[in-house]
Amino acid sequence: MSSNQTDPGSPAPKGRGAIPGLIKGLATTARTLARPSHTAEYPDAQPHLPPRSRGVIALLEENCTSCMLCARECPDWCIYIDSHKETIPAPTPGGRERQRNVLDRFAIDFSLCMYCGICIEVCPFDALHWSPEFEYAELDIRDLLHEKERLGQWMPTVPPPPALDPGAPEPAEVAAANKPPRAARPARPATTVRPQPPAAQGDA
Amino acid sequence: MSHALELVLRTVSVLAAFLVLPLLVGQTEHKVMAHMQGRLGPMYAGGFHGWAQLVADGVKFVQKEDITPRDADRPVFKLAPAVSLVPYLVALAVIPLSPTVVAADVDASVLFVLAASAVGILGTLMAGWSSANKYALLGGMRAAAQLLSYELPIVLATASVALAAGTVSLPGIVHAWHPLWLLWQAPGAFCFLLAAVAELQRPPFDMPVADSEIVFGPYTEYTGLRFAFFLLSEYAGIVVMSLLFAVLFLGGWHGPFADTIGWVWTLLKAAAVAVVVIWFRVAWPRLREDQLQRLAWLVLVPVAIAQLALTGVLVVVTS
Ligand code: SF4
Ligand code: SF4
Numbered sequence A: 001m002s003s004n005q006t007d008p009g010s011p012a013p014k015g016r017g018a019i020p021g022l023i024k025g026l027a028t029t030a031r032t033l034a035r036p037s038h039t040a041e042y043p044d045a046q047p048h049l050p051p052r053s054r055g056v057i058a059l060l061e062e063n064c065t066s067c068m069l070c071a072r073e074c075p076d077w078c079i080y081i082d083s084h085k086e087t088i089p090a091p092t093p094g095g096r097e098r099q100r101n102v103l104d105r106f107a108i109d110f111s112l113c114m115y116c117g118i119c120i121e122v123c124p125f126d127a128l129h130w131s132p133e134f135e136y137a138e139l140d141i142r143d144l145l146h147e148k149e150r151l152g153q154w155m156p157t158v159p160p161p162p163a164l165d166p167g168a169p170e171p172a173e174v175a176a177a178n179k180p181p182r183a184a185r186p187a188r189p190a191t192t193v194r195p196q197p198p199a200a201q202g203d204a
Numbered sequence B: 001m002s003h004a005l006e007l008v009l010r011t012v013s014v015l016a017a018f019l020v021l022p023l024l025v026g027q028t029e030h031k032v033m034a035h036m037q038g039r040l041g042p043m044y045a046g047g048f049h050g051w052a053q054l055v056a057d058g059v060k061f062v063q064k065e066d067i068t069p070r071d072a073d074r075p076v077f078k079l080a081p082a083v084s085l086v087p088y089l090v091a092l093a094v095i096p097l098s099p100t101v102v103a104a105d106v107d108a109s110v111l112f113v114l115a116a117s118a119v120g121i122l123g124t125l126m127a128g129w130s131s132a133n134k135y136a137l138l139g140g141m142r143a144a145a146q147l148l149s150y151e152l153p154i155v156l157a158t159a160s161v162a163l164a165a166g167t168v169s170l171p172g173i174v175h176a177w178h179p180l181w182l183l184w185q186a187p188g189a190f191c192f193l194l195a196a197v198a199e200l201q202r203p204p205f206d207m208p209v210a211d212s213e214i215v216f217g218p219y220t221e222y223t224g225l226r227f228a229f230f231l232l233s234e235y236a237g238i239v240v241m242s243l244l245f246a247v248l249f250l251g252g253w254h255g256p257f258a259d260t261i262g263w264v265w266t267l268l269k270a271a272a273v274a275v276v277v278i279w280f281r282v283a284w285p286r287l288r289e290d291q292l293q294r295l296a297w298l299v300l301v302p303v304a305i306a307q308l309a310l311t312g313v314l315v316v317v318t319s
Helices: A018-034 A069-073 A118-122 A148-153 A172-178 A198-203 B002-036 B053-063 B074-094 B109-130 B134-165 B170-176 B186-199 B224-249 B258-283 B289-318
Strands: A056-059 A079-088 A098-109 A128-131
Touching: A018 B002, A018 B258, A056 A098, A056 A148, A069 A079, A069 A118, A098 A148, A118 A128, B002 B053, B002 B074, B002 B224, B002 B258, B053 B224, B074 B109, B074 B224, B109 B134, B109 B170, B109 B186, B109 B224, B134 B170, B134 B186, B134 B224, B134 B289, B170 B224, B186 B224, B186 B258, B186 B289, B224 B258
Parallel strands: none
Antiparallel strands: A056 A128, A079 A098
16 A cells, blocks of 8 residues: 555545646755755845846936937936027137037936836937946935936946947948048040030131 | 652753754754745845744744734633643653653553644634634634544554554554554555644645635734744644654664664654655645545545554454
8 A cells, every 4th residue: 555545535636636746746846955046145146137237327418419309209208308508609700600508407217217218219329328237226216316417427337338240230430431532533535525626626 | 859850850851852842843944945945035044054043033023012802812812822832742741752761651652642732723723713803713613624634544543553563652662663564554654644734734734824815814813922832832743743753653763773872763753754744835735625624534534544454454363
């Protein structure tokens, strides 16, 4: 006699599956017992995040033209931009004055942000970047509104952009710089010169 | 005078064992469960392998407020943890670790242990009844049903061993034990182990305390130290049942150098059984109430009766 004889009335009356299932459960737990756990001990050990993880958004202020594209595309409307126009006097006398935007305020409210990354995608001037830093929890939700100084502090944590794929074409600006200068146009062969009317010749 | 001194010594040593062994089992459960589930939680407190986890638990329990519900039956409510704890202490006193290491050498110790450990579940019933809480009452009812169903296989399986040994004294049973019993009494041992786990209301038989459905069953209203006593009695129950299993079915102190270190063998065997009991908790899902009763009446009781009949026939044939 062995415990196998008790199959028919075993806990789950579904039939054959119960006893093998129970034994499998025992085996699985025993196997886990013998194996070290793979838990990431986060506060003690920093996680190795992939470079493209979405932790926080960093702002490179010099690149920003206050074009407002990011603020307009943000689905959550959590980007706040204030700017004013400044007039730059003409560099040469009699030249034309120029105007440019000066960024007064750039803020992202991370309590509203849903980390969709649209703002970063739409920025035409590469002023916004993903940084993998994620430890900026606050006790007060209002402290999650990061002004441009704070956003700028994230900039050093932004990983360098990934290397280009070996098979990819050269970046446009590199390709343009490397292009050989255009050869001078060859002079038209003489045969194509239209014969001048003789009358004109006589005048000269 | 020396008689009195010996009495005090025996009492103190049983008390010490009663205080240490359940904590050891508890610590083992923390660690084994953590490993089996790949968790690190219980490995944190105190540094090395989380050795201070139980200390932290104890401190936590002591800090908690001691609440008695207004409508509770106060004396019963307050007595319940003690009622569930003390019987295991009494039972522990008569379990022999070796022919000499036994606190109280009672003649019919098998009956005594069974009777004493069965009282323990009364504490659960008292708690469930007196808490003035529907969940507690439900848990208490389930505990009562479980007690009724699983007491029988335990008694039958033990009776089979006692019949085989021709004595109802625990040391006598171990003296009569033979390695062949491991095979011969295996179905009985299987019944006894499952029924013992059910008696302790441990997973997979923790229907009475089902914390996800009836909150915590009979213990719903208990807080702080009183709750800790219930937990402690569960672990004391594991100790008693494991020791009993080791003595009844695994041959107690039989092993190399049994004369000198017999008690170590008993403890080691009991520890192995305790680990198996913990293992069950990790590996198996909780039984539904009807499955629980089915298992008891359709599997364990028939197997135990068959075992008893087999033992009876063999004993008559061979003697
Ligand atoms: S990530 Fe999305 S939600 Fe967050 S600021 Fe950018 S556009 Fe708005
Ligand atoms: S889209 Fe880029 S450049 Fe335009 S306002 Fe936003 S961050 Fe500045």
